[in-house]
Amino acid sequence: MKTPEIRPLTGEALGAALDDLARLRITVFRDFPYLYDGSLDFERAYLATYQDTPDAILVGAFDGTKLVGAATGTPLEAHAEEFAEPIARAGFAPGEVFYCAESVLLADYRGHGAGHAFFDAREAHARALGRSRSTFCAVIRAPDHPLRPPGYSPLDPFWRKRGYAPLPGILAEFRWTDVDDAEQTAKQLQFWVKDL
Secondary structure (H helix, E strand, O other): OOOOEEEEEOHHHHHHOHHHHHHHHHHHOOOOOOOEOOOHHHHHHHHHHHHHOOOOEEEEEEEOOEEEEEEEEEEHHHOOHHHHHHHHHOOOOHHHEEEEEEEEEOHHHOOOOHHHHHHHHHHHHHHHOOOOEEEEEEEOOOOOOOOOOOOOOOOHHHHHHOOOEEEEEEEEEEEEEEOOOOOEEEEEEEEEEEEO
């Protein structure tokens, strides 16, 4: 598989890519550890904030004109309150923090540097906005979760290599329906942070 082309999108270009991002989120987040059983209607409502936030960014990974991966980010105060409140509780001013939201990439395109490119572009965007910290959340799943695939390796070493560290005890809670459930349940997500 060829290396995807990485392009940052803002404004109207970002808005035009949101339906493709919604489909990617549904596909990629269906796998462990998110196990997300998503719908386009939910995704469109959730992703509307990016279109409504002038300082939002979508970093797209493209194979020709096809969006095969994406990473998003916004100023923290523009994202869901479930994410801003724990960061404020940790002693960080939300106005200092840039929130790196999803990073999704189709499996065939992994291993070609897109993950680093996603973080590089979002961190550069955050610095240009005058933000001094970057953060993201990762879902917490039990090591013995029944849907954990054999040989699964968490991304913690990659994130640490990028300079991120978990904030002990600082968690967000978000609800979604797992692939093996009939209704939404609460999930805890661990915050990771980096000084820019």
